[in-house]
Amino acid sequence: MSSAAELAETVAKVSRLVDPNAPVQVIDQRSGSMWSSLMAALGAWELLYLLATRDLTIRYRQTVVGIGWAVLNPLLMMLVLSVFFGVLGRIGPAGVPYPPFLLSGMVMWRLFESALGRSNDSLISNVALIDKVSFPRLVLPVASVLSPLVDFAISLVVVAGVMMFYGVVPLTEALMLPVYILVTVLSALGFGLWLAGLNAHYRDITHILQVVLRLGFYASPILYSLDLVPSEYHLLYAMNPMVTVISATRHALCGSYEAIVAPTMGMWVVSLSVSLTALISGLFVFNRLEKRIADVL
């Protein structure tokens, strides 16, 4: 039988440890509004950072060439595509060297593509974590669109190298690149949130995504230039949100050639509204689907 003194001591310890006014967490079907999930994810920015860097570590740890793949990959891709479309197909604008033309369009697309692919897998490849630890799930897709930024930074160096080789001088608009990158990442996040949530429930999504990305590659001005599409269709074309950002990047980097034109304001408006809609609806959908995630994975 514990003495009165012991009892008082224990009670004192407990009361020191617990603030009676501490917030109470309620777990039920209604818990977790979109806003509170968003705030929780932003509050866990350290976790976000760790997850993003963990992705990179894992990706390059068991490789021999390591981060060099980030250089080799765009270079090899550029070589193959330049031979087929630059030399044999002659699809690029006349008077513009094809390799820098191609690369300046391709970098943003590759960032978008890998950010989207990663966020698509972000939940199913982290089952171990989701199954064992409670943390804001939104952190996972957000971290997955951030980690391709490192590869992207390296491929930008490759682009710079190729441009120097061909003597292409960028315009001052190149200072806008950070904004273009942000737009690309946020667009990828918007669609990625839809995919991540849906993919956990229906694995069909991965198959669909492959097809859509393949189509998207041809439905964006990467191999060819923007003015290959008749200008009366440009606003419709800009419904693919990557169209505007890709052609803006290309213009900023290779705009010293007159054949390369910048996207119009109208195209920006269309593309940005598509991206913003995707982002907001994506947050909403993800938040809904995320609640049952541990049960279906």
Add this chain to the structure above:
Amino acid sequence: MTSAIVVEGVSKRYRLDRRSPHDTTLSAAVVGSVRAPLKRLRNLMVPREDQVHWALRDISFRIEHGECVGLIGRNGSGKSTLLRIISNLTLPTTGRVMIQGRVGSLLALGVGFNGELTGRENAVMSAVTLGMPRREARSRLEEMIEFAGVRDYIDVPVKRYSTGMRVRLGFSVMSTIEPEILLIDEVLGVGDDEFRQRSQDRMNELISSGRTVLLVSHIRRDINMLCSRTIQIEQGCMHQHRPTPNGLHIPETMARVVAGNEALGKDTPELELLKKKEEPEPSDASA
């Protein structure tokens, strides 16, 4: 709210995804999905009765701050599901859980370690995932490594670890974050005698420092030694709710149990037990 954990009418329904026995080959699956896509969709929307399983039905109890409670029951009785709900890993189908204080849960085998990362990276990662600031996680790494006894292997990828090493590191990380509420799912049984002794000591330390603990274990001895009362769940329903022989002798625990039951509008059979001054109860945990 003055309780650490309040569970109110919690039920949990799982979808079973029962497959037809003829559905085992790839071609059958393809033909089935082509022939009856509508049927599949309908099953997704409104699950049939044989396609669901109620893992928990109408569970209610409350645990006061500073209590250590054992959760017992056979395999598949719903203990782990309950712990997963309280850990906020999955939502209850009906009812609600209210929690006051930082929760640390250690569910069976590890805290979501990534096999490719080293022990060191995983320890920091887990601590941050569990809510510890990164700087603090780094500075307390030594302590975690020491306690887990994996110093020689701390820079080896966790996929090369033995089961025991993983669990030890997991327990070590979890107990270092010093949560106010600890949820533990039969992990103390793993590990060798020495580690069991150390984790037992750490548990005692945590409990006596006033932390709230909900412990799932099949080992009667652990429960008796650590917990003041037990909740028994069978087939998803509350079966019994009584103090352990130890707990019977702690009046404050009894007072809290009575208060908790009164708040839920239930009577407390344990009071009768206490009045009779019954000696060590017959073993009620057959599991």
